[in-house]
Amino acid sequence: MNNLMISDNPPSNIGHINIPIFIPEEGCPNQCVFCNQRAITNHDVALPPDMVRQFVNSWLEKSNTQNKVISVAFFGGSFTGIPVKAQEAYLKEALKLKEENIIDQIRLSTRPDYINQDVITRLTRHSVDVVELGIQSLNDHVLSSSKRGHTSQTAIEACHAIKAAGMHLIMQTMIGLPASDSQTDLRTAAEVVKIKPDGVRIYPCLVYKDSELEDLYLKQLFTPLTLDEAVTLSAQLTLLYEASAIPILRIGLHASSGNQALIAGPFHPSFKALVETEIWNGLLKNHLKEFYGTNSVNYEAKLIGNNITIKANPSVINHAVGFEGRNKKELAQLFHEVRFQKENSLNGREFETTVIVNSAS
């Protein structure tokens, strides 16, 4: 009988409610090859500033706000690229809600080249808390191939300006862009770690209808990542960011995010669950290999026919079992019996394994 505990704890997340106010395509003269903003957000018309309060109140009526940080989030397009008058009108409404303690935070998303000193002054004057920057990549060849219209240096400078102004910085990144590969995407992540943002989002590049990427894809000039490639790379990035205590706010797009317009690419409604399955698969395999020696023939021979019990915290036990039981099924090819048990005393991705030699085998 063997018993071992492995510790690999992801950082914990505080509960947040983001009340999303979409600003689709407004103010954005760019056409990044992967972007069809209307398809992704499913919203064609921006909410007028004088409707923000009513929208927030109706959202809050439907939400359980206990112990949650409540944010108004201007997402969708490039907020600091819309006319200054409109920015001021939205921010003024949001600031009033914050001063009345109806919300806790003001968040917005924008592009790195729409950050300058005037913008920073406007945002701090309206008490903006969090700026999400669409970084996508920090490789100049990838940025130009994606027609982002700015360099990695612009992105890095924008990140530092936001942090220096005391606002929280979230970096949105995209894997599998044109001219990218897994090494390039990992190097971008290493650069992100150096900047030390307050959070990251990881989105796989998808091909949407009416985007330039659709043409490139149809002409076979662009091949998106396969789902397996995207999951494997996202698992590597997850571990990299966790090791640097950088929270990951999201991996993969929401299931409802413009699916009708999706042409190709590694979309899966349970993308994050697939990534967690991959991480747990690696943890369990590495543990068994380390425990039974690096000689894979011996290691498998020693395990065949035995019983194994794996204990993990209830909050992660499904990830350990794997999406649609994948990890369990894989272990069942070696072991006679595979059991997963919930254990509250284990945290994060800690787990315990107990192997019982089956004398009947």
Ligand code: SF4
């Ligand atoms: S991704 Fe952002 S910057 Fe690029 S075209 Fe779409 S809205 Fe504009």
